[in-house]
Amino acid sequence: METKNVFSTMLVFFSLLVLLISAGPAPAGQYKALQGADSVDTIFDFRKGNPAGALANLSLAHETFTDKAIREVSEKPRxxxxxxGxxxxxxxxxxxxxxxxQRKxxxxxxxxxxxxxKDGIKLEVCLYAVEYFGVDPETISPEIDVVPNGWISSIGYQANGYALVPIF
Known part of the structure; x- marks a missing residue:
């Protein structure tokens, strides 16, 4: 069953990649949703627990950060x-x-x-989840900030105008 999920996730990832490559970056004017926006502040609630799906979604989040349409709205999006989870x-x-x-x-x-x-995307990990799932906090990269409760952090960002993108 897990092989089937990995295959499905990889198929979705490569389909998205082909779409991104074939379409190329689109200017903000091609996105009606971005019209009138003066900043792009976004929080990704990231709970994807399988390696292939996580890689695909993190790659897409990074591509979104560097997309020309986003950069036309915010030179330095947050x-x-x-x-x-x-x-x-x-x-x-x-x-x-x-x-x-999976290790690869x-x-x-x-x-x-x-x-x-390196590009300026802030990364945080929920200590509550780390402890709940038995992960040693010392084994988490120092590039990732540890916060006591990811929900509180999420609430704070949203209260400060960040848009929420759930990745489950």
């Missing part, structure tokens, strides 16, 4: 990714519970995370 397991350097193929995917995910941080 994006935050908060890892909660089973997604916290993917952030640990202890990868003993994963298959070799997680290494690619680590590279995407590093690029996101």
């Amino acid at each position: 994006f935050v990714v908060i890892f909660m 089973t997604a916290v397991k993917l952030l640990s350097s202890d990868r003993s519970a994963f298959t070799e193929e 995917t997680l290494e690619k995910m680590d590279n995407v995370i590093s690029k996101m941080v």
Whole structure:
């Protein structure tokens, strides 16, 4: 069953990739939803717990951050990714519970995370979820800020005008 999910996730990822490549970046004027917007502040509530799906979604979030349409609205958009739920397991350097193929995917995910941080995307992880799922907080990259409760962080960003994008 897991192989079927990985295949489905990869199919969706490659379909999105083909669409992005074929369409190219679109100017903000092509998105009616961006008309009148003067900033793009976004929080991604990230709970995707399988490596392939997480890689696809993080890659798409990063591509969105660098998209020409977003940059026409905000020269420096503010994006935050908060890892909660089973997604916290993917952030640990202890990868003993994963298959070799999943470990390779997680290494690619680590590279995407590093690029996101370099580009100015803020990353947070919910300590409550880390403890609940038995992840050692010391095994989480220092690139990712640990917050006591991801929901409170999410509430705070939304109260400050950030749009919410759920990734479950």
